[in-house]
Amino acid sequence: MSDTTSDPSQGRGGEGLPAAPGTHPDPVVVNERQGMFGATRGQDTTGYGGLVTRTLFPGASVRPYGGYFDEIADELEASLARRGGVTMDQAVTSVVIDRGEMTLHVAREHILDVCWALRDEPNLRFEMFSGVSGIHYPHMEGEELHAVYHLLSITHGSRRLRLEVSCSEADPHIPSVVECYPAANWHERETWDFFGIIFDGHPALTRILMPDDWPGHPQRKDYPLGGIPVEYKGATVPPPDQRRAYN
Numbered sequence: 001m002s003d004t005t006s007d008p009s010q011g012r013g014g015e016g017l018p019a020a021p022g023t024h025p026d027p028v029v030v031n032e033r034q035g036m037f038g039a040t041r042g043q044d045t046t047g048y049g050g051l052v053t054r055t056l057f058p059g060a061s062v063r064p065y066g067g068y069f070d071e072i073a074d075e076l077e078a079s080l081a082r083r084g085g086v087t088m089d090q091a092v093t094s095v096v097i098d099r100g101e102m103t104l105h106v107a108r109e110h111i112l113d114v115c116w117a118l119r120d121e122p123n124l125r126f127e128m129f130s131g132v133s134g135i136h137y138p139h140m141e142g143e144e145l146h147a148v149y150h151l152l153s154i155t156h157g158s159r160r161l162r163l164e165v166s167c168s169e170a171d172p173h174i175p176s177v178v179e180c181y182p183a184a185n186w187h188e189r190e191t192w193d194f195f196g197i198i199f200d201g202h203p204a205l206t207r208i209l210m211p212d213d214w215p216g217h218p219q220r221k222d223y224p225l226g227g228i229p230v231e232y233k234g235a236t237v238p239p240p241d242q243r244r245a246y247n
Contacts, residue, residue: 126152225241
C-alpha cells in the first residue's frame with residue numbers, strides 16, 4: 001500500500017493525493033506463507049509453489065481520525081486524566097481506524113480503567129456490552145492470544161467501538177470486565193473455554209460449551225484436529241488431521 005490514495009470524487013488525475021484522514025500509509029506484515037494447494041518450491045510446475053501470501057494488519061492511524069472517532073479519543077483521554085492513576089498513553093497503545101470502524105488497542109493491565117471511563121463518562125456512555133471474542137495468532141510471539149471487546153453507545157446514537165487486548169500463551173491472563181459489564185460473564189467463559197484466556201477476577205470462570213473435563217481449547221490454531229474415519233461404499237474419508245493439506 002502506498003502513502004497516497006486516489007479520490008474517485010476527483011475523476012481522473014486523483015492519484016497523488018494525501019492519504020485519507022485516519023489512515024496509516026503502510027499496513028503491518030504479521031505473517032507470510034509460501035505455496036498453496038500443497039505445492040511448494042522444487043519440482044512444482046503449477047506456479048503455486050512460488051506464491052507468497054502475506055497477512056496484513058492495518059497500521060496505527062494518525063489524527064484526524066474522522067467522524068466521531070476524534071471525539072471518542074479526546075473524551076477518553078480527558079476522562080482518564082480526571083480519574084487519575086493512568087494516562088491515555090499508558091492505557092491505549094494504538095488506535096486503528098479501518099473500514100469505518102475504530103479499534104483501541106489497550107494494555108491488559110488497564111482494560112478496566114478504560115471500560116469504566118467508556119461506560120460512565122457522560123460524553124462517551126458506551127453502556128452496552130455486545131460481546132468479547134478470542135483470536136489466536138501463533139506467529140505473534142509474546143502476544144499470541146487476543147481478546148476483542150465490542151461496545152455500543154445507545155445514548156449517543158448507536159456509536160460502536162472495539163477494544164483489543166493481547167497476552168501471551170505463556171501468561172494468558174487478562175483482567176475480567178464483569179464488574180463493569182455484567183453481560184461479559186458468559187462471553188468471557190466462552191473465550192476461556194475455546195481459547196484458554198484466563199480472565200482474572202471472573203466470578204466463576206468455568207467451561208460453558210465443552211464438557212468440564214475436555215482437554216485443551218479447541219478454537220486455538222495449535223489444537224489437534226480429530227475425527228472418526230467414515231466409509232462410503234468402500235471409500236474411506238480419513239480424519240481431518242490425516243487428509244491432504246491445503247496451505
